[in-house]
Amino acid sequence: MSHPSSAFTYLYTSPYQLVPMVVSVRPFFWSLLSLLISSSIAKTSFRPKALVLPVTKDVSASSPQYVTQIKQRTPIVPVKLTLDLGGGYFWVNCEHGYVSSTSKPARCGSAKCSLFGLHGCSEEKICGRSPSNTVTGVSTYGDIHSDVVSINSTNGNNPGRVVSVRDFLFICGSNVVQKGLASGVTGMAGLGRTKVSFPSQLASAFSFHRKFAICLSSSPMTDGVMFFSDGPYNLNMDVSKVLTFTPLITNPVSTAPSAFLGEPSVExxxxxxxxxxxxxxxxxxxxxxxxxxxxxxxxxxSTxxxxxxxxxxxxxxxxxxxxxxxxxxxxxxxxxxxxxxxxxxxxxxxxxxxxxxxxxxxxxxxxxxxxxxxxxxxxxxxxxxxxxxxxxxxxxxxxxxxxxxxxxxxxxxxxxxxxLENNLLQFDLATSRLGFRSLFLEHTNCANFNFTPSA
CATH class of the missing domain: 2.40.70.10 (Acid Proteases)
Known part of the structure; x- marks a missing residue:
C-alpha cells in the first residue's frame, strides 16, 4: 500500500490555509457520485432503508471523544473512529497494521479523485489530500484509497443485516496524525458537507435521503446512536416526528486546520x-x-x-x-x-x-x-x-x-x-437544514436505542 509521499509540497499561507503546488480540479455533479459509488455496492438483493452505528463517549484521552466502530478491509476487521461532525473526510492510519487485499489507490485524473475537489498528485500518480486530526490540529499529506466498508442496516428500531460498500473512499493517515486520539482509535469519521464524507458516500451508495442523525450519550457506560437516512429514529419513541428545524448556513471560508484557499467551510x-x-x-x-x-x-x-x-x-x-x-x-x-x-x-x-x-x-x-x-x-x-x-x-x-x-x-x-448530549440532531444535506430536539422533553435519552439485532 502506498503511504504519504514526501515529494508533494504545500505552500503555507497561514496556519489554517494551504495551497498545493500541484493540484487537479475537475467539475463534479451528484449524479456522477451516485453512479460511481452505487456501482460499488456488494452484490445483494437486499437494499437497506437506513443504516445505524453505535456512538460511545470515550474518556481515555485528555478530553472526551465520541467514537464509533465500523468494519473495513479484506479480511474484514473492526476499525474504531473518532466522530468529527465538521470533518470533510474519512481517514485511517495506513502506516501501522493496515493490511487488505481489496484496498485500491485513487489514480490521478480519475473520477474518484475529482470527488475530493482540490487535491494533490504524488510521484506515484496517486491523488491525495490532508487527513486532519481536528482534536490536535495536526495535518499531514495522505494518499486517497478505497476499500470495503461494512455497516448494519436498520428499520429505525433495531440493527438489521450487515451491508457493504466495496469502494468506500478514505485518506491514508499516519502515526503522527493519529496521535492524540482515544485509546484504540486509528482514524476519524468526517460527517461534514463534502461529497466524500461518511453520510454522502452512504447516501450515494444506497440511494438514501441525504440525511443523518446523531444522538450523543452523556455516559461512557451507555452507547448513543447515529442513523444514516431518514427516520424513524426510535428511542422509546420516534424522535424524527418532534424535531424543530432551522436552516444550515455555509461559511464562505474554511475554518478547518488545513484547507485550500477559496474552499468554503464544510462545517x-x-x-x-x-x-x-x-x-x-x-x-x-x-x-x-x-x-x-x-x-x-x-x-x-462541533463534536x-x-x-x-x-x-x-x-x-x-x-x-x-x-x-x-x-x-x-x-x-x-x-x-x-x-x-x-x-x-x-x-x-x-x-x-x-x-x-x-x-x-x-x-x-x-x-x-x-x-x-x-x-x-x-x-x-x-x-x-x-x-x-x-x-x-x-x-x-x-x-x-x-x-x-x-x-x-x-x-x-x-x-x-x-x-x-449536544441527549439531544437528537438531524442534518438534512439536501435541503440544508438542521432538526433538533432535547430528549429530556420527551422523557427519554440517547442511550435508548435497542442495539439487539432483529431476527
Whole structure:
C-alpha cells in the first residue's frame, strides 16, 4: 500500500490555509457520485432503508471523544473512529497494521479523485489530500484509497443485516496524525458537507435521503446512536416526528486546520440571532453572530470540542447574565471553566441542575435552541460550573481555529459536545437544514436505542 509521499509540497499561507503546488480540479455533479459509488455496492438483493452505528463517549484521552466502530478491509476487521461532525473526510492510519487485499489507490485524473475537489498528485500518480486530526490540529499529506466498508442496516428500531460498500473512499493517515486520539482509535469519521464524507458516500451508495442523525450519550457506560437516512429514529419513541428545524448556513471560508484557499467551510453553521438567559435578552455585539466575508463570526456545531466556546465579550455577557439569574454566589473557577458555584447552592431536577435556561434564538423569535441545566452545567465534585469556555483564556487553538496572528477565534460560538448530549440532531444535506430536539422533553435519552439485532 502506498503511504504519504514526501515529494508533494504545500505552500503555507497561514496556519489554517494551504495551497498545493500541484493540484487537479475537475467539475463534479451528484449524479456522477451516485453512479460511481452505487456501482460499488456488494452484490445483494437486499437494499437497506437506513443504516445505524453505535456512538460511545470515550474518556481515555485528555478530553472526551465520541467514537464509533465500523468494519473495513479484506479480511474484514473492526476499525474504531473518532466522530468529527465538521470533518470533510474519512481517514485511517495506513502506516501501522493496515493490511487488505481489496484496498485500491485513487489514480490521478480519475473520477474518484475529482470527488475530493482540490487535491494533490504524488510521484506515484496517486491523488491525495490532508487527513486532519481536528482534536490536535495536526495535518499531514495522505494518499486517497478505497476499500470495503461494512455497516448494519436498520428499520429505525433495531440493527438489521450487515451491508457493504466495496469502494468506500478514505485518506491514508499516519502515526503522527493519529496521535492524540482515544485509546484504540486509528482514524476519524468526517460527517461534514463534502461529497466524500461518511453520510454522502452512504447516501450515494444506497440511494438514501441525504440525511443523518446523531444522538450523543452523556455516559461512557451507555452507547448513543447515529442513523444514516431518514427516520424513524426510535428511542422509546420516534424522535424524527418532534424535531424543530432551522436552516444550515455555509461559511464562505474554511475554518478547518488545513484547507485550500477559496474552499468554503464544510462545517455546520446555524443562524443564532440573539441569546436569552431566563427569558431575557443578553446584550451582545450582534455583528459577531453573523459571518463576514472573511469567514469570521457565526455559530457552528462541533463534536470535537467538548464544551461550548464563546468569543470573550459574548462569554462575559452570557456569564454575567447567568450568575445574576441563578442568584447564588460564585466560587473560585476550575479550569477550563470561568463561572462556578458550590454544588450545595444549586438544586436538581429531572432536567438536571435547576438553573435558568440559556436560549439560542435562531431564525426568528419563535425558534429557540434551549440549553437546559443538564447540558449547560458540568459537575466537578463539590463545585458545579457553567459548561461554556471563554475563547480568550481556555480552549486549544487546534480545536477552535484562531485568526492568524491574533487571539480571536474565527467562529464566535462553537457549540460543543456536552451541550449536544441527549439531544437528537438531524442534518438534512439536501435541503440544508438542521432538526433538533432535547430528549429530556420527551422523557427519554440517547442511550435508548435497542442495539439487539432483529431476527
Amino acid at each position: 455546520y453553521f446555524i443562524g443564532v440571532k440573539s441569546i436569552r438567559v431566563s427569558g431575557k435578552n443578553v446584550p451582545l455585539n450582534a455583528t459577531l453572530l453573523s459571518i463576514d466575508r472573511n469567514g469570521l463570526g457565526g455559530t457552528k456545531i 470535537v470540542n467538548p464544551y461550548t466556546i464563546m468569543e470573550t465579550t459574548i462569554y462575559k455577557a452570557v456569564s454575567e447574565a447567568f450568575v445574576k439569574a441563578v442568584g447564588a454566589p460564585t466560587v473560585a473557577p476550575m479550569a477550563p471553566f470561568g463561572t462556578c458555584f458550590a454544588t450545595k447552592d444549586i438544586g436538581f431536577s429531572r432536567m438536571g441542575p435547576a438553573v435558568p435556561a440559556i436560549d439560542l434564538v435562531l431564525q426568528n423569535e419563535e425558534v429557540e435552541w434551549s440549553i437546559i441545566g443538564a447540558n449547560s452545567m458540568v459537575q466537578l465534585n463539590d463545585v458545579i460550573c457553567l459548561g461554556f469556555v471563554d475563547a480568550g483564556s481556555g480552549p486549544s487553538t487546534a480545536q477552535v481555529g484562531f485568526v492568524a496572528g491574533g487571539s480571536h477565534p474565527m467562529t464566535s460560538i462553537t457549540i460543543g459536545a456536552h451541550q
